[in-house]
Amino acid sequence: MLLTLTSNAGGQVVQLAPENSFTQFLMLVEDDIEKNAADQDQGDAEVSSAAGLAGATSPDSETADAALTLADVFASLYRSYPDIQRARQEPSIANGQVLSAYGAYDTKFNAHSISEPTGFYQNYRNGLGVARQTWWGGYAAAGYRIGRGYYQSWYKERQTDDAGEFKVAYSQPLLQGRAIDPERVAVFQAALAQQAAGPIIQQTILNISRDAAVVYWDWVAMGIILEAQREMLDLAELRGEQYDVGVQAGKFAEIDLILNQQLIAERKAKVLETEQKYRATAFKLGLYLRDDGGQPMVPNDAWLPKQFPIIQPPPASDLHTDLAAALSRRPEPQLLRFEMRHVQLDRQLAHNELLPRFDFISEASQDMGEPATKSDDKGEFELVIGFTSEVPIQRRKARGKIQQTNGKIIQINEKLRLTQDKIANELQIAHNALQLSSQIVEQSEVSLHAALETLDRYRFAFDKGKIDLIYLNLLETKANETEIKLVEAQRNWFAALAQMQIALGLDPLDQAMIVSSLPESDMPGPGNLPHPDLPKAEVMERDWQLHSGSPEAGQTNQ
Known part of the structure; x- marks a missing residue:
């Protein structure tokens, strides 16, 4: 056809x-x-x-x-046509969704300047740094800070040597959030919207x-x-x-x-x-x-x-x-297949959320310059590594999400x-x-x-x-x-x-x-109406007599 x-x-x-x-x-x-x-x-x-x-x-x-x-x-x-013009905006909308989804991985610049100019403990803290989330669910940060003045004994970590402190930190999920996380799901679903625009x-x-x-x-x-x-x-x-x-x-x-x-x-x-x-x-x-x-x-x-x-x-x-x-x-x-894939991504994320939160964390820092204290307790290179864990006992949020997505997949x-x-x-x-x-x-x-x-x-x-x-x-x-x-x-x-x-x-x-x-x-x-070729007048006359049942027509035929 x-x-x-x-x-x-x-x-x-x-x-x-x-x-x-x-x-x-x-x-x-x-x-x-x-x-x-x-x-x-x-x-x-x-x-x-x-x-x-x-x-x-x-x-x-x-x-x-x-x-x-x-x-x-x-x-x-x-x-x-307006409806077609409206539909033609779908690729632009989908591209915007993809761009927005990737915004979760933007590098973030942060800075602070905090002063306590009055009271017994007068101090001044300033710092700046950058941080971003990684594709595999991790989080990386690096920065510089300096803290001068007098600090409460329970806030000594805010104090740095005279030239300040450089620090880098990194955390990485090992179970929940490693294979997939909400940010990656948002990117994948936005990409599906791009493909669905056509x-x-x-x-x-x-x-x-x-x-x-x-x-x-x-x-x-x-x-x-x-x-x-x-x-x-x-x-x-x-x-x-x-x-x-x-x-x-x-x-x-x-x-x-x-x-x-x-x-x-x-x-x-x-x-x-x-x-x-x-x-x-x-x-x-x-x-x-x-x-x-x-x-x-x-x-x-x-x-x-x-x-x-x-x-x-x-x-x-x-x-x-x-x-x-x-x-x-x-x-x-x-x-409908794109919609199916969209729901399957939600279900995949829900299955991942059944896993406990188990993250590897690390942090390294180094103070520079003259010691801030007589004990010089901040001059050595410091490294912190370890693990953190968290899991809801009932895990109802993840189980409920799996139940929802399973029903939606059957519907689709x-x-x-x-x-x-x-x-x-x-x-x-x-x-x-x-x-x-x-x-x-x-x-x-x-x-x-x-x-x-x-x-x-x-x-x-x-x-x-x-x-x-x-x-x-x-x-x-x-x-x-x-x-x-x-x-x-x-x-x-x-x-x-x-x-x-x-x-x-x-x-x-x-x-x-x-x-x-x-x-x-x-x-x-x-x-363009055709004109049929009609027989001669005497033939049509005889035909009409036959049609009307005239006796003359029957005698003529005999």
């Missing part, structure tokens, strides 16, 4: 491998749009500055190049593109249906002019003129009703179609395509293969399983809709050809006075309904195609460029 796709932009081929994330694509999309717009608008004197779209020309242009394509809408989405953008694009595609094809269909209703009105108005002349000449009854006037009023009301629906879809499409300033832009009537693109059913494919490809591309399972596993089932279900529904929509289009086209030929034969009978205007109107209405059904069948096919592409996790803009490059369909519709 369109698994390998390429798009032309600026004369170059841009190909996205299935495993590439949308983040990589979004880095290229701005240049891609600009190059594509430049190629399509080459030779045009005026370009729609409000649209800023790939291939959109001036609203005043009456050429086919003015048609608004699905690729134009998606290019506008990628550039300016799938978040992809998910936003897929959701918005699905809605935009449906609205775009509704807009195209309603525009074509509106044209079909206007053709019906034109036919009734033309017949009304003929009746008016005929009544004045005494060839037609006035009741026929009045009846046709009723038909004109009914068809005008139908045109207005259809136009109201068409305008509503145009307003909805304006939410997705944005100008350079990012403001909604209602599409101009001149941008309406005259026909749908030609329908080219995708080649047959294996549903299991498509499902495997979809599961590898779709962002929902990826995001079930959610992941359901998500995979939903993707498979979406793919089955889209696959079924696409296959059956193709058959519906074929049968609707056959039905329209038959309805048009039937209508022409009954017009012959109407001209011969064999049926009245009421019956002819019923047949014209039926042919118009059949024409509209063909339009709706084509709309449903392209909507099903978009649903299939979204279900497979394919890039919407890349797919839209392929669809937009297709030639116009040659199916019958407004402005």
